[in-house]
Amino acid sequence: MADGLLGRRGPLQAGERVLLVDGRQRRYLVELQAGKAFHTHAGWVDHDAIIGQLPGSEVRGSAGRRFLVLRPTLGDVVLKMPRGAQVIYPKDLGAILLAADVGPGMRVLEAGVGSGALSMALLRAGAEVVGYELRADFAEVAKRNVATWLGEAPYRVELRDVGEGIDGGPYDRVVLDLPEPWRVVPHAVEALAPGGILLAYLPTIGQTAQLREAMEVHGFVLCETAEVLRRTWHIEGRSIRPDHRMVAHTGFLTSGRKGPAREEPAEP
Known part of the structure; x- marks a missing residue:
């Protein structure tokens, strides 16, 4: 996966890392895997709901919580x-x-x-x-x-x-x-x-x-x-x-x- 070196564009794909940002600006680094879920203290987010989305999209977790999805920076x-x-x-x-x-x-x-x-x-x-x-x-x-x-x-x-x-x-x-x-x-x-x-x-x-x-x-x-x-x-x-x-x-x-x-x- 060469997204950091070459600059990946287009929809988010399984195997790459994404940054999830909640309403309180907390950041979570997640590696997307089909069929998996990211768990937080306030529910979970299905990876399949993120795969195929464009960076800058919003997804909802199991408790209705919104997450902004981005490709992470090196920082x-x-x-x-x-x-x-x-x-x-x-x-x-x-x-x-x-x-x-x-x-x-x-x-x-x-x-x-x-x-x-x-x-x-x-x-x-x-x-x-x-x-x-x-x-x-x-x-x-x-x-x-x-x-x-x-x-x-x-x-x-x-x-x-x-x-x-x-x-x-x-x-x-x-x-x-x-x-x-x-x-x-x-x-x-x-x-x-x-x-x-x-x-x-x-x-x-x-x-x-x-x-x-x-x-x-x-x-x-x-x-x-x-x-x-x-x-x-x-x-x-x-x-x-x-x-x-x-x-x-x-x-x-x-x-x-x-x-x-x-x-x-x-x-x-």
Whole structure:
């Protein structure tokens, strides 16, 4: 099923995921199967009542409750898909794609694939992705999530420690979501194509500072660290105010470009 990668149009079909939205804006991610039903605390919705409908249609559940039916966005899938590790939030995924300047045809080495959220964003941007992951259970979850959302995709996951080296270069981008990315920096220098970009996602500023020091030592240039804070607003008639809850700090994004070749790393 390649609806996420290619952009599916037309009636909803068995085998694809849909988003059901109730009257209170609660969202449910459902994989359509003929003869099955989606159960909620307020009754159920027959999948057969959804199959064949167009996105944007409404269906009624067994208790008369209305549901809006849509094809999910990548952000919907990331927040609701099966997880092995904590996923990167959609607000950070978009920033990562821009900071790493990921585009069609690029070769990307991703280390720490977790549940596959970042992998899906990279693949949707048109990249070819090779993933390194230490845990077999995380790797399997990531591969299943990618296959369910994108179908056949240029994606391979290897069980190995990226801190011990990177094979198969040159890569246009190296993207890291792991606790000690500074161990990877010397290998990334060798694996990246000239001018390639290294990007790492880290939860704490202490880790980020250690990474930036390693990037400086190994000649990365145009280094930058940023975080993304997302605040939604409540707008209803004359009631206009920031929402009481927001997704604030989730992680620091640090990027840098491979600089000119050096005979020896600079002194820290």
